Amino acid sequence: MIGVLMFLNSRGDVALSRTFRDGFSVRGLAESFRNRLISTSEVERSPINILDDLCYVHVRYRDVYVVLVSDGNTNCFACFQYLLQLLEVCQAYLDTISEETLKDNFVALQQLIDETMDFGYPQTMEAELLKTFIGVKGINIALMKKPEQSERVTARLTGKMPWRKRDLFYRVNEIFIDVSEELYVLVSQRGQVLESNVVGSVMVKNFLSGMPECQIELNDDFNLNDASYHSCVSLQADRNISFVPLDGKFLLMRYRAALASSPPLKVLHTHIREVSKTRTEIDFGLKCDIKEGMRCDDVEIRIPCPENTADVNLSVARGRVQFDGVQHAVIWKLPTLSQNDEELLLTAEIVLLAPTIATSEQVWSRPPIKISFTTPSHVLSGFRVKELRVEEPLLRYSASKWVRYLTTTGQYEWRL
Template sequence: MVASAIFILDSRGKTLISRNFRGDVPIDIVSEFKSKVIHAEDDSKITPFLRVEEKGVTFIHIRHANIFLVAVTRKNSNATMIITFLYKLIQVFTDYFKDVHEESIRDNFVIIYELLDEMMDFGFPQISESKILRKYITQDYRVSESASSLPIAATNAVSWRNEGVKHTRNEVFLDVIEKVNILVSGTGNLLRSEIVGKLMMKSYLSGMPNLKLGLNDRLQFEANAANGGEHRGKSVDLEDIKFHQCVRLAKFENDRTISFIPPDGMFELMSYRLNTQVKPPIWIDAVIEMRATRVDYVVKARTQLKPRAIANNVKIFVPVLPDVVAPSFKCTSGKAKYAPDKDAVVWSLKQFKAGRDAVMRGHFSLPSIGKDQERENSTKRPITVEFEVPYFTISGLQVRFLKVVEKSGYNAAPWVRYKLISGDYQIRMTDCFPSCDWLL
């Protein structure tokens, strides 16, 4: 990848920050981007990549909040690498400024120029880890004692970690966090089911440790079997795997072993996705009955978790008509309240154990005059559910081992936790009472 220049523009196309790294493009070249992208009449055909043949340049851009990040190149560069670098810039800016938008760019332009100079040299990416950058570029402008020397990590093969890291206790924490996205039709059919997971790691290890992580990945099991090994238990098919740069990809491709030297502190080691049919952890049956001056709601929730699993902080948002008054609720478990700002009933259950059922009944009064179209549209909004289940993964993913090896030979304590949380979890309602036993 070779980038000639980087521009940060506001939503109107005005240049906030510009850095010309190679001097082979004029500084006003960005006007071509403004006219063809920002001021374009038809934005339906705009892509992240724009080639301007008459100028001999290619623009690669991303949009974040109310700013554009634009890279310009004259070379036959790797466009995917450049766009990845732009996203990395946003990540570093977020670590420094929390919120990245036009105002924060204006307020921190001095540090942004310093970051650009450290992160790219003559159009080639250099240091991209904010933990390393923070040691040499500080927001309070204090000069670091080692600022006169080049960071060791910049010239080291392990650019994400400094040498000589020391901790009094050597520990590593691994959190397996899965988010489940569900869409259920009003007839009870599962329309969409997806699991999105990530492995978050907190590393407090001295020296330059080597870590090896084993999962019950099906391809890893097959690789072990091909080498004469054995495996027992359930395996999972991981899709769309994305690793932190510390993972040795060649090693993973050969034998599916996740081997790496971790950054110090917290980072996302890996993310994955499973597009598979799963049993919804919390199932909702909900129906409404419309009358002239009243509407009745009956909602039943039941858990479909494994034994001993517990869903915590469950919130069920049941949409209601915007003009209802005089709410009244009765719950077999938890508490329900009317949230007029959301046009919904919020049913909260602090804990919901596996195999349990709960029912919420509610009714509202309606004004004698109402808009039928608005009422009909309001009943079509789905129920949404929020929850978290500790010590549980819905995909069945398990950490088989997590080994720490360091040349000094210290003993490290690895800790592994699991958690399932709700993502885009929607269940559509039925608009009239069916003959269901649980309604009696």
């Protein structure tokens, strides 16, 4: 399947590599990736590239490219999944991933790669399990020489639930569920909603003893067709999510869903009047249309202005507003909005620099209005944890359970 794994710096130099199959030259592969992708900026266009009948799949983490190379009909989605999980494993060992940390921890990383990949096929990807016998200095030889410890590691590697130890114990048993969503909305000039969906994630942080069996029951009216889960999850026919959790904090699932209601913040009108070549007036109206009992906090509206803007005279009845000359935008900040608020108005008189011969024919492209906010204690897709059950068949303790919701904006744009 996979022939070579390479960690390259921003220039394309090899910081770390591992060859899984014969017939590959790491130096030649790195030169091809550098000369034909990095040097030509083609690397930013697509994470999958075919060069000389070889398939290159890469992800970028800060200034490091992690590249997989194969000469066969590669399952690219499996490659991406491996790369992302490998980065998570590396982050569990290193404070940060950079060229320096890769070279400083060369031995441990090579042994980690050997455990996660065997002859080009992904194997063990659980960071907590790998930590039991691979430290920052490499494999713990003294530990593996002890028959009892070696058998315990082998049992976890080949067992049904390799992600969790059996002898965990906490004086206080607790589990925290964080449901967070990012809102993506795009509205046309006429107010037509072109895009309206959310991308959600469920993070679990737990301090539970033994081998607890957890079950999340969701509300019946939520559609779970587009979702991905951690390998510890067993999805039941009755839409319940059953899992034996990893110890500590981990990502349980991701999902994508449609917005259950209309966009919470609406631009009622945006009137742009060109009074003269050096003066433009803007009237802007905003209304909060969120459900009753919910609110939008830390609201920020960015209204674009022409690049030749010299000064802006602003007037609002509520909040703080200022002109950002670097971003060429009026920034209006409001602490909180709810359904009971009246329409909010902003007027702006934009003073423009007189056009020159070079700029007289330039036309303002009118970028979209960008809005950001947070909705505490609520999500807008309709996702709800109806019930959370925790059962430990041997210890039979009663765990404290907490569920928290939060919505933020990923991209919320209103075209001018």
